[in-house]
Amino acid sequence: MARPKDDDKRNAIMAAATRVIVTRGLSAPTAMIAQEAGVANGSLFTYFETKADLFNQLYLELKAGMASAALEGLPARAELREQLSHVWSKWMVWAVSHPEKRRALAQLAVSDEITPVSRAAAHKTMAGIGELLERIRANGPLRNAPMGFVVAIMNALADATMDFMVQDPTNADRHCRVGFDALWRVLS
Amino acid sequence: MARPKDDDKRNAIMAAATRVIVTRGLSAPTAMIAQEAGVANGSLFTYFETKADLFNQLYLELKAGMASAALEGLPARAELREQLSHVWSKWMVWAVSHPEKRRALAQLAVSDEITPVSRAAAHKTMAGIGELLERIRANGPLRNAPMGFVVAIMNALADATMDFMVQDPTNADRHCRVGFDALWRVLS
Amino acid sequence: MARPKDDDKRNAIMAAATRVIVTRGLSAPTAMIAQEAGVANGSLFTYFETKADLFNQLYLELKAGMASAALEGLPARAELREQLSHVWSKWMVWAVSHPEKRRALAQLAVSDEITPVSRAAAHKTMAGIGELLERIRANGPLRNAPMGFVVAIMNALADATMDFMVQDPTNADRHCRVGFDALWRVLS
Amino acid sequence: MARPKDDDKRNAIMAAATRVIVTRGLSAPTAMIAQEAGVANGSLFTYFETKADLFNQLYLELKAGMASAALEGLPARAELREQLSHVWSKWMVWAVSHPEKRRALAQLAVSDEITPVSRAAAHKTMAGIGELLERIRANGPLRNAPMGFVVAIMNALADATMDFMVQDPTNADRHCRVGFDALWRVLS
DNA sequence: CATGAATGAGCGTTCATTCAT
DNA sequence: GATGAATGAACGCTCATTCAT
Numbered sequence: 173m174a175r176p177k178d179d180d181k182r183n184a185i186m187a188a189a190t191r192v193i194v195t196r197g198l199s200a201p202t203a204m205i206a207q208e209a210g211v212a213n214g215s216l217f218t219y220f221e222t223k224a225d226l227f228n229q230l231y232l233e234l235k236a237g238m239a240s241a242a243l244e245g246l247p248a249r250a251e252l253r254e255q256l257s258h259v260w261s262k263w264m265v266w267a268v269s270h271p272e273k274r275r276a277l278a279q280l281a282v283s284d285e286i287t288p289v290s291r292a293a294a295h296k297t298m299a300g301i302g303e304l305l306e307r308i309r310a311n312g313p314l315r316n317a318p319m320g321f322v323v324a325i326m327n328a329l330a331d332a333t334m335d336f337m338v339q340d341p342t343n344a345d346r347h348c349r350v351g352f353d354a355l356w357r358v359l360s
Numbered sequence: 361m362a363r364p365k366d367d368d369k370r371n372a373i374m375a376a377a378t379r380v381i382v383t384r385g386l387s388a389p390t391a392m393i394a395q396e397a398g399v400a401n402g403s404l405f406t407y408f409e410t411k412a413d414l415f416n417q418l419y420l421e422l423k424a425g426m427a428s429a430a431l432e433g434l435p436a437r438a439e440l441r442e443q444l445s446h447v448w449s450k451w452m453v454w455a456v457s458h459p460e461k462r463r464a465l466a467q468l469a470v471s472d473e474i475t476p477v478s479r480a481a482a483h484k485t486m487a488g489i490g491e492l493l494e495r496i497r498a499n500g501p502l503r504n505a506p507m508g509f510v511v512a513i514m515n516a517l518a519d520a521t522m523d524f525m526v527q528d529p530t531n532a533d534r535h536c537r538v539g540f541d542a543l544w545r546v547l548s
Numbered sequence: 549m550a551r552p553k554d555d556d557k558r559n560a561i562m563a564a565a566t567r568v569i570v571t572r573g574l575s576a577p578t579a580m581i582a583q584e585a586g587v588a589n590g591s592l593f594t595y596f597e598t599k600a601d602l603f604n605q606l607y608l609e610l611k612a613g614m615a616s617a618a619l620e621g622l623p624a625r626a627e628l629r630e631q632l633s634h635v636w637s638k639w640m641v642w643a644v645s646h647p648e649k650r651r652a653l654a655q656l657a658v659s660d661e662i663t664p665v666s667r668a669a670a671h672k673t674m675a676g677i678g679e680l681l682e683r684i685r686a687n688g689p690l691r692n693a694p695m696g697f698v699v700a701i702m703n704a705l706a707d708a709t710m711d712f713m714v715q716d717p718t719n720a721d722r723h724c725r726v727g728f729d730a731l732w733r734v735l736s
Numbered sequence: 737m738a739r740p741k742d743d744d745k746r747n748a749i750m751a752a753a754t755r756v757i758v759t760r761g762l763s764a765p766t767a768m769i770a771q772e773a774g775v776a777n778g779s780l781f782t783y784f785e786t787k788a789d790l791f792n793q794l795y796l797e798l799k800a801g802m803a804s805a806a807l808e809g810l811p812a813r814a815e816l817r818e819q820l821s822h823v824w825s826k827w828m829v830w831a832v833s834h835p836e837k838r839r840a841l842a843q844l845a846v847s848d849e850i851t852p853v854s855r856a857a858a859h860k861t862m863a864g865i866g867e868l869l870e871r872i873r874a875n876g877p878l879r880n881a882p883m884g885f886v887v888a889i890m891n892a893l894a895d896a897t898m899d900f901m902v903q904d905p906t907n908a909d910r911h912c913r914v915g916f917d918a919l920w921r922v923l924s
Numbered sequence: 925c926a927t928g929a930a931t932g933a934g935c936g937t938t939c940a941t942t943c944a945t
Numbered sequence: 946g947a948t949g950a951a952t953g954a955a956c957g958c959t960c961a962t963t964c965a966t
Contacts, residue, residue, distance in 0.1 A: 178946085197471075197472055199387065199939095201938075201939060201940085202939075202940060202941085203938095203939070203940085203949095211947085211948095212947060212948045212949060213948075213949055213950090214941080214942075214943085214947075214948060214949065214950095215946085215947055215948070215949095217940085217941065217942085218946070218947080222940080222941080223939095223940065223941090278470070279470065282466065282467065282470045283385070284384075284385050313541060313542075313545070314538065314542070316538075317535070317538045318524065318528070320524070320527075321520065321521075321524045321535065321538065324520035324523060324524065325516075325517060325520045325539075325542060327520070328513075328516030328517055328519060328520040329513060329516055329517070331516060332509065332512035332513045332515070332516040333509075335512060336506065336508070336509045336512065340506070347505075347509065350502065350505050350509070351513075353501060354501075354502070354513060354546045357501070357545045357546055358542045358545055358546055363927085363928065363929045363930080363964085363965055363966055364928090364929080364966090365928090365929070366929085369929095369930095387956090389955080389956065389957085390956080390957060390958080391955095391956080391957085399930085399931095400930060400931045400932060401931075401932055401933090401958095402930075402931060402932065402933095402958080402959075402960085403929075403930055403931070403932095404958095405957090405958065405959080406928090406929060406930075410957080410958080411956095411957065411958090551943085551944055551945055551948085551949065551950045551951080552945085552949090552950080553949090553950070554950085557950095557951095572848075573847070573848050575763065575935090577934080577935065577936085578935080578936060578937085579934095579935080579936085587951085587952095588951060588952045588953060589937095589952075589953055589954090590937080590938075590939085590951075590952060590953065590954095591950075591951055591952070591953095593936090593937065593938080594949090594950060594951075598936080598937080599935095599936065599937090654846065655846065658842070658843065658846045659761075660761055689917060689918075689921070690914065690918070693911075693914050694900065694904070696900070697896065697897075697900045697911065697914070700896035700899060700900065701892075701893060701896045701915075701918060703896070704889075704892030704893055704895060704896040705889060705892055705893070707892060708885065708888035708889045708891070708892040709885075711888060712882065712884070712885045712888065715884075716882070723881075723885065726878065726880075726881045726885065727889075729877060730877075730878070730889060730922045733877070733921045733922055734918045734921055734922055742925090763960095765959080765960060765961085766960075766961060766962085767928095767959095767960070767961085775926085775927095776926060776927045776928060777927075777928055777929090778926080778927060778928065778929095778962080778963075778964085779925085779926055779927070779928095781961085781962065781963085782925070782926080786961080786962080787960095787961065787962090
């Protein structure tokens with residue numbers, strides 16, 4: 173049963189889990205997720221072997237969605253700064269448009285139910301951004317730092333920026349720019 | 361007072377909680393914390409009214425410990441860069457020397473059992489660093505950003521740096537310096 | 549609906565609760581009730597939301613059972629004395645035949661978990677007896693007393709009588725008659 | 737240590753227990769009773785071996801107090817009806833003046849922690865009333881009923897009457913009289 | 925003798941998972 | 946495959962009782 177037929181139901185569960193995690197944290201009962209998804213209690217377990225399995229898949233899917241949003245429409249021929257700026261903007265827009273997904277993701281990222289395998293897979297999902305970053309830092313002050321460190325710094329700055337954009341939406345655009353400028357100063 | 365409340369025991373519970381949170385997350389059973397502390401099940405509740413109370417106090421204590429480690433021996437007359445560098449080093453040393461505390465803190469920070477009051481108190485604990493930061497950014501590119509944003513960026517960079525220092529201890533010193541340089545570029 | 553909620557099981561839990569309350573009072577552990585009912589620990593809570601809920605429902609059911617036993621086969625055209633005598637006899641027979649139910653009921657009646665709503669509903673259950681009483685006392689010495697008082701007196705006499713019938717079963721019939729005669733003297 | 741020196745403390749605990757039982761039922765924690773009595777947690781157990789012991793002694797004391805209130809100033813030479821009426825009035829006055837004691841007593845009476853021995857001793861306390869009753873019923877319709885039954889009936893009527901006097905204090909006097917008349921009709 | 929911290933069994937309730945229907 | 950009742954281990958917390966101070 174490599175994947176049960178009804179993908180709609182699977183997606184409904186994923187979406188429900190996202191919502192419920194936001195309100196109830198990682199201890200959200202599977203029964204509540206199932207109910208929110210309009211599905212019976214036990215049906216959840218025909219789509220996901222365990223609760224941890226659901227969480228891992230959700231984590232991966234959210235990360236992938238985020239990455240693909242960030243990379244959408246990347247102007248591959250533009251200058252590097254321009255490209256990164258584009259990614260940054262898309263990324264921030266995603267965060268602001270999907271606050272629930274971001275919050276669920278934050279919770280999941282910190283969970284110890286998420287396996288190293290899932291984390292690695294999620295990481296891969298951002299490979300596109302990684303490559304761009306690689307080219308940018310090549311001549312900058314971080315040229316000798318491990319790539320993972322550079323990515324971590326970018327993620328950290330992105331997270332801080334998102335928090336402020338969500339927290340103070342009136343000045344979201346400014347915060348977005350300030351965040352990007354800070355990142356650029358770090359990298360080049 | 362017969363058999364006064366024993367500070368050693370309180371500390372043992374705090375330390376045990378730190379350890380158990382690392383291995384079991386926020387769902388760390390109180391019974392396990394008590395056992396780890398060498399104390400009876402119910403004794404935990406003579407020192408802390410509820411599990412949430414324990415977690416809030418632990419959160420505050422860990423944050424305060426971290427802040428005071430960072431600020432210890434601050435060369436108040438040195439140049440600002442020198443001062444921040446000192447804080448940064450001490451901070452990183454604390455993180456590397458107390459990986460369990462840092463991990464527990466990360467979990468606690470994300471818990472919704474931690475009250476706004478505790479968060480505010482914990483924040484105050486870092487006031488010294490905040491002031492330093494304030495003076496540093498006054499003439500830099502972030503002079504118009506909200507202070508909270510600046511702090512968030514610093515925390516984000518610090519966390520990323522710590523992760524790499526812990527992950528790759530051989531080059532800890534280098535990572536520490538790279539992180540600091542990045543921070544400095546962001547601020548000035 | 550897969551495996552519909554089983555009325556037998558519900559009844560088994562009710563009966564078990566009755567028995568356990570007799571031996572352990574209102575602090576009867578739910579786990580013991582479940583075991584006595586031959587049901588898992590947690591299953592009790594698929595039939596009753598809380599222990600208090602179980603107790604309220606049990607209270608109501610026992611009272612209703614008692615009332616319907618008392619009113620069964622009421623000779624509605626007979627003289628009032630005859631009717632009351634009939635109710636009294638049936639009532640006493642119920643008490644003697646179901647000593648556990650009576651004891652559980654006594655405990656429940658005194659519990660502060662039983663809500664006013666349940667008490668009111670239980671009261672309604674005895675409305676038939678109330679009406680009869682109403683007609684009887686209309687021309688008697690209690691014609692000006694509040695109806696509630698009259699009912700309370702009847703209940704009090706009934707309880708005393710039941711106690712003696714149970715305590716001294718050999719003379720149960722005589723006690724039953726003595727009790728009734730006392731009641732009749734009070735009322736008319 | 738047939739009786740610890742400090743009778744005041746013992747009495748304070750008894751009084752506290754009375755109050756706490758009213759508000760919290762028989763599951764009132766001993767710690768709460770101790771606190772209410774202004775006494776340490778563990779001190780309670782130097783005055784009473786166990787919680788059950790406290791409850792038994794309290795039960796006995798309350799019953800004795802009630803009985804002695806009822807018998808106080810008994811006009812031993814008056815007519816029997818007059819004597820009973822006097823007892824009845826005093827009894828009702830006691831109930832109305834000490835609602836907490838009465839309520840605690842009601843709870844205790846139903847508890848299965850109260851031993852048969854305590855119940856017997858409490859019963860003896862009412863011997864004075866019993867003798868009066870004995871003489872009254874000697875020529876009445878209950879002349880052949882067991883004495884215990886007669887006492888039970890009286891208690892039952894008394895309880896019902898008290899409930900109404902407390903519930904509807906405006907007409908307390910009338911309810912008192914109605915109750916007595918009912919009793920008299922039962923007895924003679 | 926007073927105190928109150930220490931103890932640990934016990935309780936009501938929850939919940940991931942299984943399985944009869 | 947879908948359903949939801951059944952299961953029982955686990956949890957946070959309480960409390961009568963003990964005992965070090």
